[in-house]
Amino acid sequence: MPKAQETVLEINLKALKHNFEYLKSKLNTNTKFLAVVKAFAYGSDACEIAKYLQKLDVDYLAVAYVNEGVALRNAGITKPILVLHPQAVNFKLLIERCLEPSLYNAKILNEFIAVAQQEKQTSYPIHIKFNTGLNRLGFCEKDIDYITSKIAETSSIKISSIFSHLAASEDLNEKEFTLKQIESFKTISKNMIESLGYKPLLHICNTSGILNYPEAHLDMVRSGIGLYGFGNSEKENKNLKPVATLKSIISQIHHIEKGETVGYNRAFKSDGFLKTATLPIGHADGIGRQYGNGNGFVTINNKKALIIGNVCMDMIMVNITNIDCKEGDEVIIFGEKPSASIFAQTVNTISYEVITGVSQRIKRKLV
Template structure:
């Protein structure tokens, strides 16, 4: 493999294939699979990842916002695209680009019905709040919602869905099963009233792994699982991390006792030490919370703690006793350590870490 010469996020498409195939072993062949590619495909390369997933025949895509869906259309994605958090200001664009909005409140529903006055059977998705208390209609809203669809042929409900709040935590199994029960009751009211059958879906990645036997319905959704994380050590071994963040040593310094390193004298040497400066900082997604010895980078197989404060464009690591030189490759996270391991040093999670990697960091797609 070509040696890294600048800070680079490698995106492994073969790992995407592996993760998708593993998830498919957990569901029936008839169950559709929706790939969540919001936030630049969880910080990777949304165009290449989405095109690869389309080639692998996923059934649906989901993004958070309208602009993300438009970018997918312009990249050549022809599969249905669900916009999870559409805003009314973008409804005209949603229709122009044949995106499918999640309608989660009566205000949003009424405004989209008005925007789609010239359409016929335009697909929409109804989001129900079953316990996450973030977005969604209440279960008590069903009869009122149905009134809007009984006489309106401009739109058609493509799916009913909800989102699990603790599916990765088996200590909260009762809470999750209650969410599923609430959703089933909501769905039953629609299925008993409509003259067609919308798809039903509630399972996210952890839901697929833990609740596919009770709530698989017509479709499942996966985000973090596609990118290599199962939210549980027992499942992580079945996934392959998709992204690896690497950089290089720009300069090596010999530090004398009592000399300081970085802004605000973030580290003061008590003995002689050697540091390496890396072209990577909080503007690239590695925040100040990883500084002062919490986070580490790997140089030639050795874990080297970050010393001092992380700067905007640089950070320094302690390479005392490590055989290295300027230009050597440095690993931030990837297969070892994983993004989960690295994120844990600062008390956060893989989601936050990988989605925060700046778009100024070079992406390199490998397969």
């Protein structure tokens, strides 16, 4: 693979295919697969990722907001797209672009029905979300009669799926709680289906649900982080391949004498001779200030180089005293080794935050 000549996020479609096929292998042949491509496909490139998943014949795609779905439609995506957190102001646009809303309370349900009727829709596909313990978005079990009565009053909409979201499916210490969520959802679904008189798709499993709770795969599963190479456990991380690799280069090498300081606010003071390398990536690119002052690190020629001083907006400085390298050499921030999970652990955060935080000004490159 060619060496980086600038800061770049490489997106490995073969790794994406591997992860998709691995997760699919956990499912029954009749279980549908929904791929989550929100937040620029977890910080990569939503349009390219969605195009590739469409070629792999994924059943559904999901985004968080309507504008994300519009971007996919503009890129030629024709698969069904679930919008997980739509806002009423965008409902007309959502319908124009054939996106499918998640509706999670009475207000949003009534507002969507009003727009669907105004737009003269018939059986427009919607998805009803229930809260089973995450306490974030979703109807409650007691709302079933209200939902089904509103559905019965109009021909403008029809429920395509009923779903919920697991709060701690990656944490086997919380297995009892997760099983209660699953049972609650099964009860809610049974009662909803009886009231509706037809059976929508049922789904509750996220990536960790796919891996840890096969009995809950139901009609469809949803995978986000797993597609991008993270299984939320050391064991499963070995079965998946990181899709994104963030690389940079050495712009300049400095020789620092004892007593000299490096960077803003003179945050690093040298207690002896050392060499530093300045890299063209900073907190405007997703490498937050918390990684500075010896917390985070990059990899140069397979050796760890600690970030020293404060992270700048467009640059970081790293300690290369014991590394044989030169200006122009490639630098790995995260990828396969080290993974974004390892990079994240240095400041007690998670891979999700690291990969979704990569600035859009960094060039994306398909490999």
